Amino acid sequence: MPELPEVETxxxxxxxxxxxxxxxxxxxxxxxxxxPIPLEVQHLEGQLSGNIERRAKxxxxxxxxxxxxMHLGMSGTMRVVDAGTPLKKHDHFEVVFDNGKAxxxxxxxxxxxxxxxxxxxxxxxxxxxxxxxxxxxxxxxxLHHKLAKRKGAIKNAIMTNAVVVGVxxxxxxxxxxxxGIHPKRAANRVSKTRCQLLAxxxxxxxxxxxxxxxxxxxxxxxxxxxxxYFAQQLNVYGRAGEACPNCQSVIKKITxxxxxxxxxxxxxx
DNA sequence: ACTGGATCCTGATCGC
DNA sequence: TGCGATCAGGATCCAG
Numbered sequence: 001m002p003e004l005p006e007v008e009t010x011x012x013x014x015x016x017x018x019x020x021x022x023x024x025x026x027x028x029x030x031x032x033x034x035x036p037i038p039l040e041v042q043h044l045e046g047q048l049s050g051n052i053e054r055r056a057k058x059x060x061x062x063x064x065x066x067x068x069x070m071h072l073g074m075s076g077t078m079r080v081v082d083a084g085t086p087l088k089k090h091d092h093f094e095v096v097f098d099n100g101k102a103x104x105x106x107x108x109x110x111x112x113x114x115x116x117x118x119x120x121x122x123x124x125x126x127x128x129x130x131x132x133x134x135x136x137x138x139x140x141x142x143l144h145h146k147l148a149k150r151k152g153a154i155k156n157a158i159m160t161n162a163v164v165v166g167v168x169x170x171x172x173x174x175x176x177x178x179x180g181i182h183p184k185r186a187a188n189r190v191s192k193t194r195c196q197l198l199a200x201x202x203x204x205x206x207x208x209x210x211x212x213x214x215x216x217x218x219x220x221x222x223x224x225x226x227x228x229y230f231a232q233q234l235n236v237y238g239r240a241g242e243a244c245p246n247c248q249s250v251i252k253k254i255t256x257x258x259x260x261x262x263x264x265x266x267x268x269x
Numbered sequence: 270a271c272t273g274g275a276t277c278c279t280g281a282t283c284g285c
Numbered sequence: 286t287g288c289g290a291t292c293a294g295g296a297t298c299c300a301g
Contacts, residue, residue: 003294034277034296057295074295075279090279109278111295125297152272161296168294237294258274260292276298283291 002072004057004133004166005209010078011054014103017080018061021049021097024083030092033110034073037093040116041068044095056129056165066118069126073111079104130164133202138164140196147187147195154190155183156257158202167202170237171209173262175201177236182268183261184254208233236262 002010023044031037043065050062061068072078083102093105093114105114117123130146131137143164150157155176158167167175176183178201181194190198212233235245240253244264254261 006294032277071295073278074293107278108280109293109295111277111279150271156272159296170294257272259295272301274298274300277296279293281291281293283289285288285290 002057002074002076003168003170003209004054004206005212007057007059007072008054008210010072011052011059014059014078014080015052017101018049018095018097018103019051021099021101023047023049023095024098025094025096027094027096028092029087029094030090030110033092033107034071034113035115037114038116040066040118041114044068049097055126056132056161057168058126060117060126064119066116066121069113069115069117069123070105071113073107073109073113075109076105076107076112079106128162130160130162133164133166133206138199138203140192140199143199144190144192144195147190150187152187153184153256154181154187154198155261157187158198159257159259164202166206169259169261170234171202171205173237174235175205177263177268178205180268183256183263185269236264238262 023046026042026044028037044063047063047065050064052059052061057071059070061070070078080101080103083096083100085102088106090106090108091104092107092110094102096102105112115123117126131142146163147157155172157163158175159169159172173183175198179194179198181190181198236251239251240262242251243249244251244267247264247266249264249266251262252265
């Protein structure tokens with residue numbers, strides 16, 4: 001489901017199908033997502049679609065009058081289908097094009113979002129986003145500086161969008177494992193050297209996952225596969241009770257910020 | 270200014 | 286087999 005790599009893959013996959021198409025109709029079947037879908041998106045009818053890009057886990061789909069901002073939440077998927085194809089359960093939002101195709105958002109849990117961002121303005125949820133993890137704006141020095149006043153757990157810190165975007169629950173655990181840092185360690189007590197290591201490992205893990213993005217998406221479109229998609233490549237996530245690949249200690253599971261966290265008690269401190 | 274907790278919602282799975 | 290409790294890959298908002 002929607003970790004950063006999947007949003008990236010979705011964005012890339014969607015682009016050739018929707019960019020340059022003219023919108024014939026916009027259909028809202030369930031307005032109540034994370035926030036109500038604004039009526040402005042209806043005004044897209046007749047407009048020519050521009051390009052689509054990813055920012056954090058949001059997709060920004062540009063039109064001349066503004067942009068559609070889409071988020072997949074925990075359970076969202078987007079598909080391009082032939083217009084008129086029977087709706088599936090939890091299809092909430094649809095954009096029909098002149099070429100007979102339609103873009104559909106399906107989201108069982110409805111944690112996703114469809115918003116409208118007028119031209120030359122920026123929604124606050126976009127404005128407040130920290131740097132992209134794969135950009136040069138994000139490195140060890142930046143991270144160390146940013147964490148200086150954060151006393152909470154390092155794992156929560158790297159999952160905070162104001163610090164860095166796109167690090168989900170899985171990759172937070174994985175990158176901390178690779179860096180030998182205990183998830184509960186106070187963020188401001190991670191040394192500069194270790195911040196550099198951590199920043200590099202976040203990039204590494206995400207890049208690797210993006211390479212697998214296609215597979216990820218495919219797995220997901222198939223029948224479920226909850227913990228599974230990336231499973232072979234995960235060192236600690238979802239592996240409580242198993243042996244640490246480095247030292248054979250038993251991997252532990254704790255709860256941090258209401259999210260499951262996995263770590264090796266010997267390798268990480 | 271930072272942080273922990275509640276919160277939105279459905280569905281799959283686990284334990285009894 | 287049934288049923289309630291628990292857990293999911295997100296992230297904003299709000300009280301303290």
